[in-house]
Amino acid sequence: MTKVAMIGAGSWATALAQVLAQNNNYVVLWARRPELAQQINQGENKRYLPGIKLNPSIAAGTDLEEVLHQAEAVVFGVPSHGFRDLLKVSFPYMRKDAVIINVAKGLEESTLSRLSEVCVSELGQEVLNRYVVLSGPSHAEEVGLNIPTAVVAAAQEIKMAEYVQDLFMSQDFRVYTNPDLIGVELGGALKNIIALGTGIADGLGFGDNTKAAMMTRGLAEITRLGYSMGANLITFAGLAGVGDLIVTCTSMHSRNRRCGIAIGQGKSIQGAVGSVNMVVEGIRTTGVAHQLAQKQGVEMPITDQTYKVLFEGLSPRDAVLNLMGRGKKNEVEEILLTNKAE
Known part of the structure; x- marks a missing residue:
């Protein structure tokens, strides 16, 4: 043995x-x-x-x-x-x-x-x-x-x-x-941020449309940051990317999603973490990714708004409204041709 x-x-x-x-x-x-x-x-x-x-x-x-x-x-x-x-x-x-x-x-x-x-x-x-x-x-x-x-x-x-x-x-x-060690590590870490954000939207009472939008656009910004750091784009279409994103954003087994739901329902950050009663990796990761996005010059709007909710006191509802009110974008061009903020 x-x-x-x-x-x-x-x-x-x-x-x-x-x-x-x-x-x-x-x-x-x-x-x-x-x-x-x-x-x-x-x-x-x-x-x-x-x-x-x-x-x-x-x-x-x-x-x-x-x-x-x-x-x-x-x-x-x-x-x-x-x-x-x-x-x-x-x-x-x-x-x-x-x-x-x-x-x-x-x-x-x-x-x-x-x-x-x-x-x-x-x-x-x-x-x-x-x-x-x-x-x-x-x-x-x-x-x-x-x-x-x-x-x-x-x-x-x-x-x-x-x-x-x-x-x-x-x-x-x-x-x-x-x-692709870089892509697999980043995919596993960054999806927790999107799960927090998706959980917040669930806690606010939004629906499946919102969740699908958060997950899809979340994958886009994970891919942008990963690509800027040397990851293979294809990795994010695999198990460590979209696979882990799906399960973490949709399951009640997910600590990050449960924490996000509690925040969306009005609990303090400390109270939300306490309700999960386990380590919520996504909170620390949000802070790190926010700094990495600035360092790499990469646009990560969901990460940015989640950061403001967690660390700057922005209300969850205002964060969602900020995401919905952003300027017009070309989805395919953004994913395939750019990785830097415009």
Whole structure:
């Protein structure tokens, strides 16, 4: 059996551990809290993935050195803002040839970096020879129940993406590969902003037409920013782009959508986050994307209005009116021929 270390013990980390264990891998999760590790060792993560009986090949512990000892692959299943610190403390205990798999969907707030860039800044450029990101439309609640799901593994070295494909792929969990690390990372992170915005529109009581418009135009601005940063346009038509956008903007499993709904219904930002009771990646990502758009000279109107709601006190209803009142645009020309603000 291949030993896989899972850094993190939340819902997504636990669901992926279940996938790996069903593929005859031995998975050890690292948890901060002893009581959570004990719960997992008893066969269920009642806090984050209740009601799902865990595979006997899943264990958990709180000692990083023990969890990482001789692990062939290390999966980081923690929120993006905790990635750098956990990478630093984990690295001394990792095998020098261990494959690093990141499943977080976010950007680093302080540096505006993608998480692969964070990894390079800590471990050096050569780490990209064994770094893979796993992304796509995949709610932990459904993956844990073996509901058919398709995701994408992206890496600079395609052999590494294929390794992760083999590690995770099963009859219920289909994994594609993609060499566009930049596009897959950005697609997974930026869709959370659009899910927040779409949730706000839902909370205001708007309909399916509004949601469709937000998602479609949201994809256009994600693509503009991604292209300006070196991503392949086609990636955004795939699982990490439109696929993840659809599921995050339409499902009540989505933390970002639920948070947006609460904001649209009148809750404060703090109150909306508290009602979700989990990390809402899209809030930090909105701040980062707002700065990246200015840096790249890219027009991102939905991101801009969402930023103003979250950080400048703009009312959600005024934000929607601002979006609807923008000047006339040519849709096809904007997507295909330009990526800079006019």
